[in-house]
Amino acid sequence: MPEGGFLLCYFLAEDVADGEQLRFALSDGPTPLSWTPLNGGRPVLSSAVGECGMRDPFLVRDEANGKFVLLATDLKIGSGQDWNRATRYGSDAIIVYESFDLVHWRGPFRRRIAPPEAGNTWAPKAFWSAEREAWLVFWASALFPNGQDRTAGSHQRMMVAATRDFGSFGEPRTYLDQGHDVIDATFLKDGGRYYRFSANAQGPEKSPRHSLHLLCEVGTSLEDPAFMPVAVDIGKGVMERAEGPAVAADPAGGRWYLLADEFGLRGYQLFTCTDLSLGRWEHLSDARLPPGARHGSLLALSADEMARLHSAQWTNA
Template sequence: MHISLRRTLAGVTAAALAGALGLAAATTSAVVGAPAAAAAPGDGDAYFFPYFTGESTADAETISFAVSTGNDPTSWQTLNGGEPVLSSTLGTQGLRDPFVIRSGDGSTFYLLATDLKIHGGGNFGDAQETGSRSMMVWESDDLVNWSAQREIELAPENAGNLWAPEAFWDAANQEYVVYWASALYPETLPPEQRDIGDSYQRMMYATTTDFRTFSEPRVWIDERQGAGRGMIDSTIVQVDGLYHRFTKDESDMTVRQESSTDLRRTQGVTSGDGWTMVAERVGVGQPNPWGGTFTAGEGPSVFPSLTDDRWYLIQDQPSYHGGQGYMLFETTDLASGQWTSVPDADLPPSPRHGTVLPITAAEHAALLDAYGGGSGGPGTGWQVIESAHSGLVLDIADQSTTPGALLTQHTRWDGTNQQFRLLDSGNGYYRIQARHSGLVLDVYDWNADNGADIAQWDDLNGTNQQWQVRQNSDGTVTFLNRYSGKALDVWEWSTTPGSRISQYTDNGNATQRWYLHPVG
């Protein structure tokens, strides 16, 4: 038997969706080139994070996007003004647990999601007995423009649900292994007589080459953990031929870590099968960001550091497990099963079960161009910044794209070296990025003195690159550097084009006040 596309609806591209939300169309002039093959651990320049936000509001069971601040997994910027990017018009019209994967040849991204809506009267009992047996699928070449939504009815007819679908590219067999959780019932039992207390969640899998036609589902993990309780939310990473699997064990609602050299090896299905246990109750007892400790969680996502040998794990500790959403853990030894929490990580607001994926600098820039940064800041689109003192605008000298090139003021001509945007660093601070170079404004050489040069530099998110944007009563803003505490200043009251911009003790003078002019 093959499972195939059930129905497709002419969907909304990201551009059209943004338009429907009253935002600029989601298009970009950046040329986004996918790598020749799927990214290996440690490859990439930044991270992409699709997630949902819960079930307490009508729009929470939709998909939101965030990107990391540079390559820093502890600092994130929400996209699309904090509004959802993808919503559902099929099935239950609810979306949870988004998972994104880069294709085996690097040319396409596939995004999978659970078809489940709890808000408005749904409940998790019914959802496991007579819930949707479908997953939702989108695809994209660039993470910006998305295909029509399609619904794939993949779980078997005797399943009560299909939850948290994920996929892994099996290079040896040139196909994707797609896995998810389903509660199974006797085939002769009418759906209206099902009771989740008599069943439990198994992890299932099927294979596909195109996310349209699938092999017959098979049971992957079969471990009853009590009445109505089993195993859900598996996620996989592979390093040096060893698969590391993280799965929620519903006996105590914590995540276990296991390993195997065979991705498709079953557990609890046949005699003698099973993966090697590495650790149980992963992260339990570690400090959480809300003043307590991590006690239980779900929705694990595991991803490599882009700068060193560390690995990161996010686990969702929702309110029904004593938390407020995702929290971050790290380890220097993936195989050890020992994880330390990072409770001061600045994650997006209210993130729930999603995925973190390494992406290129070009893909990162395209997402920011298309969707902008999060809400609540002083404006995140491209802007020309004009001095209230001289009437000249900020300008990277000689249109240089070299780190260390000086910030000056010049006659406005709207060149891209005169266009800047604010990138959220969290806690009320922003980096100021030049459009032509992608570099950010930097108090050069960490000089805290009055008169220090301001230059452009690689985005390291250092405190000498972070600026507080203070709104003034005359409609201007003042930029205060986090490292030095000093204000961006037209040096020596110059009105000459080409004169340098510096920092000086905050005094409220016109040389430290700036008008922001949005540009296209």
């Protein structure tokens, strides 16, 4: 019987001409240890709206509405935009695509979800909240109070807003403000616990507490105010730095996978563990990721979905 597997949606570095557009790859089998890029490694989805680029894609399966939703950062650094502008006056919206089959997509749509005082809207991710009966969309923003000169920088906070249709969004609010940069938060649910992964600086730059790796915490819900650390500095020792975590459970059970983006260097690196509560992540150095793959997301697929994507003729990009 044919097996299911994983879809990886990702982008490449900004120094690649079309690197900040979105690519797909399918796992070679049921685990994410090796991959085959689709469309010959060329972009599957592109954006000509807003900043005319897409980074940090995140795929969700919206079962209630029978569709897939893709969220991405509206940003293109390779066109000459510098990071200072991007964090102060850029990325003022996210990009949304929708599909019923993962092959034919509607979009790109720009959605303003951050408050006016946000200098950027980065790395949106969505998770279903049964308590709210809505999707909670999380992203990172630097906030600048009205009237404040944005010459000086501001640290990144995690923000959140609710939606039911990815067309209209509730009032944004600060989800997590640690007084230092926290970006790229994503979640794994296991039983009644939620594991939150983030690129969390954990202290001022150049201080002994400053981290360039990933943090995992555990809580009882997406909005638990008291997440507790499980693993600090995931990837340290085998990576110089990391951001953009993407996480997924092995369909066979008993194992989890984590992709960590060694940005500016090797791109995605794969880790695995067999007990989330222990936080012991093993680097799979022999994993074969798509060349240059950066900060994206993993989506588990059925065998039929895998076959449909393998045979697709791409016309969106």
